[in-house]
Amino acid sequence: MTCAINYAPQLRAQGLRMTPQRMAILHVLHHAGGHLSPTQVYKQARKEFPSLTEPTVYRTLEDLAEKKLLLAAHIGNGKIVYELAEGQHHHLICHQCGKTIQVEHTPFKTLYRQLESLTGYKLDSSHVTFFGLCSDCQS
Amino acid sequence: MTCAINYAPQLRAQGLRMTPQRMAILHVLHHAGGHLSPTQVYKQARKEFPSLTEPTVYRTLEDLAEKKLLLAAHIGNGKIVYELAEGQHHHLICHQCGKTIQVEHTPFKTLYRQLESLTGYKLDSSHVTFFGLCSDCQS
DNA sequence: TTCCTTATTGCAACTTTTTACAGTAGTATG
DNA sequence: CATACTACTGTAAAAAGTTGCAATAAGGAA
Ligand SMILES: [Mn+2]
Ligand SMILES: [Mn+2]
Ligand SMILES: [Zn+2]
Ligand SMILES: [Zn+2]
Numbered sequence: 001m002t003c004a005i006n007y008a009p010q011l012r013a014q015g016l017r018m019t020p021q022r023m024a025i026l027h028v029l030h031h032a033g034g035h036l037s038p039t040q041v042y043k044q045a046r047k048e049f050p051s052l053t054e055p056t057v058y059r060t061l062e063d064l065a066e067k068k069l070l071l072a073a074h075i076g077n078g079k080i081v082y083e084l085a086e087g088q089h090h091h092l093i094c095h096q097c098g099k100t101i102q103v104e105h106t107p108f109k110t111l112y113r114q115l116e117s118l119t120g121y122k123l124d125s126s127h128v129t130f131f132g133l134c135s136d137c138q139s
Numbered sequence: 140m141t142c143a144i145n146y147a148p149q150l151r152a153q154g155l156r157m158t159p160q161r162m163a164i165l166h167v168l169h170h171a172g173g174h175l176s177p178t179q180v181y182k183q184a185r186k187e188f189p190s191l192t193e194p195t196v197y198r199t200l201e202d203l204a205e206k207k208l209l210l211a212a213h214i215g216n217g218k219i220v221y222e223l224a225e226g227q228h229h230h231l232i233c234h235q236c237g238k239t240i241q242v243e244h245t246p247f248k249t250l251y252r253q254l255e256s257l258t259g260y261k262l263d264s265s266h267v268t269f270f271g272l273c274s275d276c277q278s
Numbered sequence: 279t280t281c282c283t284t285a286t287t288g289c290a291a292c293t294t295t296t297t298a299c300a301g302t303a304g305t306a307t308g
Numbered sequence: 309c310a311t312a313c314t315a316c317t318g319t320a321a322a323a324a325g326t327t328g329c330a331a332t333a334a335g336g337a338a
Contacts, residue, residue, distance in 0.1 A: 012335090015285085016285080016286095017284095017285060017286070017333090017334045017335070018334080018335095019285095019286065019287080019333080019334070021286085021287075022286095038324080038325080039323085039324070039325095051287095051288085052287095052288095053287075053288055053289080054324080054325075054326095055287080055288075055289085055325085055326075055327085056286080056287060056288075058324095058325065058326075059286085059287090060286095062216065063286095072216075074213040074217070074268075077201065077211075077219070078213065078217050078218070078219035078295085079217070080216070080217040092254065092258055092260045092262070094260065095263075101258060101260075103254060103257065103258065107250060107253050107254065107257070108250060110249075110250070111246060111247060111249070111250045114246050115231065115242060115246065115269070116271075118242065118246070119231055119240060119242065120273065120274035121231045121233065121240070121269075121271040121272065121273055121274070122271050122272045122277055123231070123269055123270070123271035124234075124270055124271050124272075126270075128267060128268075128269065129213075129267075130254070130260075130262055130267065131262070131263055131265075132255075132260040132261050132262035132263050133260065133261045133263075134259065134260055135259035135260065138261055151305090154315090155315080155316095156303090156304050156305070156315060156316070157304080158303080158304070158315090158316065158317080160316085160317075161316095177294085177295080178293085178294070178295095190317095190318085191317095191318095192317075192318055192319080193294080193295075193296095194295085194296075194297085194317080194318075194319090195316080195317060195318075197294095197295065197296075198316085198317085199316095202316095217325085
């Protein structure tokens, strides 16, 4: 739990404050080592900080994602999950069996540059989800 | 409203049935000419078929998207919208001002091929959303 | 330490989305 | 037509996510 205090400087740098609620939420995500849904975060973080409420969890996850401390991923049907922002990557999900794999950002760079010069948008290159059939499910 | 009957063969080909509920939903999407949220579809389709219920709308939108009659788009924060599946395209959304533009699939083809040979996944190349800053919001 | 500013939280009410299951109604077939 | 099969729908209830607002508490300054 104290490990989460290490995020205080990053928060402060973004104009955010460190609170026990945010400590609990960051701690949960820190130890999960993967993607968690808001509900999962809520249930687990409550164990460490029982008075935590849902609105706080949803707001915190959104705020921390906006400030790039977390990554949000859309995993289909409007489901959203979060993880600590560490390596830059994207996801491929099999919509037959659900198997998910990560891919580095590197192969995307060319496309991103093309899109940027084509549209004038400056893309933030983060955490896009693609769907398809994994090798097992293609037969 | 009767225009929606034209989708019956496509439904049938996928093992689905044409019902008055689906007629109403397809009709709404057909005349909207853009992306609608499930709630918007529900409210509008009720005008044409007042006994329509929410579970039917959510199920129908998912089913029709799965069978490729509709496209689902994740537009951030777990929000999802649907449109009739016509041209193949993707979206760029400005997360400052919300301005959304379409881009053709063509420039994605090379990347998709790379990812497929890299991962063994067969990607379905549909309707991905990217976020960034539009030209106006970059200053 | 104390004070001040304002970011953050909890509360209460609300909206949206999901679930399980029993009843209904497309549609193919004779 | 009449029948049978089963995809589809509505109901009722729960779960998940959202909103506005008043009270609280970080954390910088005095
Ligand atoms: Mn990830
Ligand atoms: Mn679209
Ligand atoms: Zn698979
Ligand atoms: Zn913009």
